[in-house]
Amino acid sequence: MTKITGNTLQRMAKNLFYIPLLFALAACGPINKPFNPLDSKKAIKTSSIAVISGSHRQGDMQLAAFVTKGLTERSTFHVLSQDDIEKRVPDYPTVIEFRDDVKSDDEKAIWFKPSEKAKLNAMQAKLKVDYLFVVWNQEISVITNRNGSTYYVYPIGNMIEYPGTKVVASTRTYDHSSTSILALFRSADYYIVDAMKGASENIVDEFLDVTKSKK
DSSP states (O other), rough: OOEEEOOOHHHHHHTOOOSSSOOOOOGGOOOOOOEEETTTTSSSOEEEEEEEEEESHHHHHHHHHHHHHHHHHBBBBBEOOOHHHHSSSTTSSSOOOSSSSSOOOTTOOOOOOOOHHHHHHHHHHHHHHHHHHEEEEEEEEEEEEETTTEEEEEEEEEEEETTTEEEEEEOOOHHHHHHHHGGGGGGGGHHHHHHHHHHHHHHHHHHHHHHHHBB
């Protein structure tokens, strides 16, 4: 296993992704729950939703954009575009801090800190949607061997129902993308974005299954 170091890390940290931790959770069997209801007996109604980037960092924004695109194209929910969110919330995206004390085996984590609830409520008041789906890319890691490198991303998130600010679902997942013979012509960023796209597709797939909202 090799950590991302040197110029590649500096470039990604500056231009693409915030990287709080660098280690290969894949080797430890991370939880893969792309969209997990907190109460499986309570139906999630098909209505309006806004996918919210958990920060202004490019990784979070890219994840939110991918999930928004997938839900818009494939679900019967009314999905606000990222442009619409920016128009209605002038300071979007803003930092919604996620907790770093979540247990490693918690499949139904509430990720945002209690102190961030007021930010979310204020945002929802401007967006006037029934659900906020807040997403972050928690970590990035890379495993390198003689065959090349595999880049991992680890999205997390919560879907919040209004009125009431009730968390109804949690996301804790991962995906990866491996280098190929074209790696000589592609930056690490390419594979991280590719992994992010795969993770977002997993989230959307599970969302459609749980909410029964496939077009």
